[in-house]
Amino acid sequence: MEDTGTTLPYELSPREVKEKLDAGEAVTLLDVREPFEHTLTRIDGCELVPMNTVPARLQHIEGLAEGGLLVVYCHHGVRSLNVVSWLRAQGVSNCVSMAGGIEGWSLEVDRKVPRY
Numbered sequence: 001m002e003d004t005g006t007t008l009p010y011e012l013s014p015r016e017v018k019e020k021l022d023a024g025e026a027v028t029l030l031d032v033r034e035p036f037e038h039t040l041t042r043i044d045g046c047e048l049v050p051m052n053t054v055p056a057r058l059q060h061i062e063g064l065a066e067g068g069l070l071v072v073y074c075h076h077g078v079r080s081l082n083v084v085s086w087l088r089a090q091g092v093s094n095c096v097s098m099a100g101g102i103e104g105w106s107l108e109v110d111r112k113v114p115r116y
Contacts, residue, residue, distance in 0.1 A: 008069075010084055011099040014108040017071050026068025030061070030095075032083050033074050033102075041114040043073070043105060051079050054086065062092055070095040075116075077101040 012020075020027050029046035031038055038048045047064065049057050051074070064070055065087075072080040072087075072095055080097040087095050098104065106113040 008093070008096055010081060010088075011077070011097045012071065013099050014105040017098050017105075018109045020069065020071075028064045028068060028070050030064065030070055030072045030083075031074070031102075032072055032079055037075060037116070040116050041102060041106075043102065043110075043113065046073075051083055054083055058087075058090060058092075061087065065092050065094045068094070071098050072096070073098040073101050073105070075101045076103050 017027070017029075029043055031042060031046045031048045032051040032054065033048075034050050035048065042048075049061065054061065061070070070087075070092070072083050074080040074083075077097055077100050080101060084095050084097040100108070102113065103115060106115045
């Protein structure tokens, strides 16, 4: 992906992500948790690509990032931050991790999203 000259932070808070979504910005939510976790709870509109499949799905993920900001999340924000670091090393610069993961989303944005 081409560098636009702007440097994104590695993480955004759940509230910042929600603000971007509410503003109608082009944002794709990428859930890198395991399928069983995704079954327990998820953020509406997200796409599931478990962390261990990210390298094999790099081309697909690059396409998602071309459509707008790619916000990667997991349970608490550790796996997603690792994925964002790896994606940026592969040239996918338009991605950020959601700090606190879906746990943070549930606590800060939408309490209807179950915690586990």
